Amino acid sequence: VTPYNSYLCLDAIYGYMHHISMRHKKTVTMVTAGHSFEGRPLKYLKISTTNFHKKSKNIIFVDAAIHAREWIAPPVVTWIIHKLTDDVTEPNMLNDFDWILMPVVNPDGYEFSFSEKRLWRKTRSTNTDPQSFRCPGVDGNRNFDFAWGATGSSSNPCSDTYRGNRAFSEVETRTVRDILNTYSYRIYMYISMHSFGSMILYPWGHNSSDSKYSFNLHLASSAMVKAIRNASLPHFPDYVNGNSGKTMFYTAGGAADDYAHNLGIPYSYTFELPGLSGGMHGFELHPMHIKQVCKETWIGLVAGITKATKLT
Ligand code: 0X9
Ligand code: ZN
Secondary structure (H helix, E strand, O other), rough: OOOOOOOOHHHHHHHHHHHHHOOOOOOHHHEEEEOOOOOOEEEEEEEEEOOOHHOOOEEEEEEEEOOOOOOOOOHHHHHHHHHHHHHOOHHHHHHEEEEEEEEOOOHHHHHHHHHHOOOOOOOOOOOOHHHHHHHOOHHHHHOOOOOOOOOOOOOOOOOEEEEOOOOOOOHHHHHHHHHHHHHHHHHHEEEEEOOOOEEEOOOOOOOOOOOOOOHHHHHHHHHHHHHHHOOOOOOOOOOOEEEHHHHHOOOOOOOOOHHHHHHHOEEEEEEEOOOOOOOHHHHHOOOHHHHHHHHHHHHHHHHHHHHHHHOO
């Protein structure tokens, strides 16, 4: 069991994943999909009560921390792991789906946000652009090959929304791409965990147009919002759900959610988890709230999946 009263460094998160995969050998497999720019392993868990490769079940894929500073996101994913292994209170979530859970997409940035700059967002790569040596890092959520280079991203390596010198320049985004591409035909829902703002966003986000799945995307996310509201603390902000271009004050090309949706994954969401104090401090959600956010997000996820399965 990992503690939920403090934010954990990468080693502690990977240690927990290893521990779970050892204790639940029949259902849990740890995968090292590659290595980050700085050489850290890129790890995720596959959870399946049957054989994952039997290909019989739909997959729920949840990732987090493509943005380094959004520290509330990894514990939400380890909590999902907990709810599918050590504390199964919703057995149909475990039995009806296969799961792919990747708590830290961007380990270099994540570690850098612990050791050097708390508000670091990007990866830590350098490229052939000489500027990138002065200003390393690419915004992973602008680096996917869908509407890459469109609005909301920058060509300047020193920008926090630098899109990279080409789509999928980053090994970290290629790793997520490969999971999405490999399993797209049976990924039922993809959720990218971010913070902050208490929003559940769905495509399209590169512009504000509606996806042909908008109706279902909206209904399932409304079920999430409602369930989270019922489980939330009084002083926590209410979630809002909607098209990401319309719900936020900007559109952005090259993001993971749009890429996944364009592959045909019907339920693709970006969660902006809560941040309480606003401004830049929103990323620094007090550790005393970690457990609450984990619990309510799981409840929302269960409600959303349940609703989605009734729609299709
Ligand atoms: O801008 C982002 O990448 C996400 N917000 S954050 O504050 N965590 O950086 C929102 C992404 C929403 N999806 C698309 N625009 N496609
Ligand atoms: Zn983010």
